[in-house]
Amino acid sequence: MESIIIENLVKSYGPTVAVDHVNLTVEEGTVFGLIGPNGAGKSTIIRSLLGLIPYQSGKVLVSGTDMHDANAQRKLKVGYLPQKAAFQEWRTTEQALQILGRLSGMERDRLKNRIEEVLEQLGIEEYRDRKVSKLSGGTIQKLGFAQAILHEPSVLVLDEPMASLDPASRFQFKKMIKELRDSGTTVLFSSHIPPTSRTWSIRSDSCRAVRSATLDRSAVWKRRSLSAPSSWSS
Numbered sequence: 001m002e003s004i005i006i007e008n009l010v011k012s013y014g015p016t017v018a019v020d021h022v023n024l025t026v027e028e029g030t031v032f033g034l035i036g037p038n039g040a041g042k043s044t045i046i047r048s049l050l051g052l053i054p055y056q057s058g059k060v061l062v063s064g065t066d067m068h069d070a071n072a073q074r075k076l077k078v079g080y081l082p083q084k085a086a087f088q089e090w091r092t093t094e095q096a097l098q099i100l101g102r103l104s105g106m107e108r109d110r111l112k113n114r115i116e117e118v119l120e121q122l123g124i125e126e127y128r129d130r131k132v133s134k135l136s137g138g139t140i141q142k143l144g145f146a147q148a149i150l151h152e153p154s155v156l157v158l159d160e161p162m163a164s165l166d167p168a169s170r171f172q173f174k175k176m177i178k179e180l181r182d183s184g185t186t187v188l189f190s191s192h193i194p195p196t197s198r199t200w201s202i203r204s205d206s207c208r209a210v211r212s213a214t215l216d217r218s219a220v221w222k223r224r225s226l227s228a229p230s231s232w233s234s
C-alpha cells in the first residue's frame with residue numbers, strides 16, 4: 001500500500017518554479033531517498049507534502065490525507081526533521097523533547113519513557129541537561145531526529161538528516177532508519193549526496209526497501225540540465 005503519494009506537484013515562489021510536475025510514491029514500510037542537488041526542490045517537496053506551505057497544483061497525500069486539510073496534522077502520526085531544526089535555545093535537551101512531546105499530545109508517563117529511549121538511542125543522554133544554545137551542530141541534528149521519532153510516527157520525513165553528522169553518526173542514523181523501516185515505519189528522506197551501493201546497498205538485496213528517487217524524469221532536474229547517473233536509481 002502507498003503511504004505517500006505525490007502527483008504532478010507544482011510549486012512556485014513568485015516567478016521561481018521550485019517544483020515542476022514531480023511524481024513519486026512511497027510504499028508503506030519502505031525507505032525512499034529524495035536525491036538532488038542544492039536548489040533542486042527537495043525541501044519544497046517535503047514542506048508541500050507536510051502541509052507547511054501551499055502549492056499551486058497537483059496532489060500530495062500522506063496515508064490518504066492531504067496534510068493541508070484541517071485536523072490532518074493532529075490526526076496523522078507523522079514525524080518531521082526539518083533541514084534547519086530550530087529549538088528554543090534556552091531550553092535543555094530534555095526540556096525541548098518534553099515540550100515537543102506534549103505538543104504532539106503524548107501522555108505523561110509514555111513521554112517520560114520515550115525521552116529516555118530516544119536519548120539513549122541517539123547517544124545524547126550526556127547532553128540531557130545542556131542548553132540547546134550550547135550543543136554542537138551534530139548534537140542538535142540528533143536532537144532533531146529524537147523529536148521526530150519521539151511519538152513513534154508511522155511516517156517519518158527527514159530533510160537532509162545526515163548533513164551535520166560525522167561518519168560514525170551517519171552510520172548510526174542509517175541503522176536506525178533501517179530498524180524503523182523493519183518495524184513498519186515509512187521513511188522519506190532528502191539528500192544532496194547520491195547514495196552509493198556501499199552506504200545504502202541500493203543495488204543489493206535491500207533495494208526493494210531502500211529506494212532512491214532520482215527525480216530524473218522531473219523538470220526539477222531538467223531545468224538545471226542535469227541528468228542523474230543511472231547508478232543513482234534503484
Ligand SMILES: Nc1ncnc2c1ncn2[C@@H]1O[C@H](COP(=O)(O)OP(=O)(O)OP(=O)(O)O)[C@@H](O)[C@H]1O
Nearest residue numbers: 013016018036037038039040041042043044045192
Ligand atoms: N521561501 C522561498 N521563497 C522564494 N524562493 C524559494 C523559497 N524557498 C525555496 N526557494 C527556491 O526554490 C528552489 C528550491 O529550493 P529548495 O529549498 O526546495 O531546494 P533544496 O533541494 O531543498 O535545496 P538544498 O539542497 O540547498 O536544501 C530554489 O531555487 C530556492 O531558491
Ligand SMILES: [Mg+2]
Nearest residue numbers: 042043044083
Ligand atoms: Mg533543502
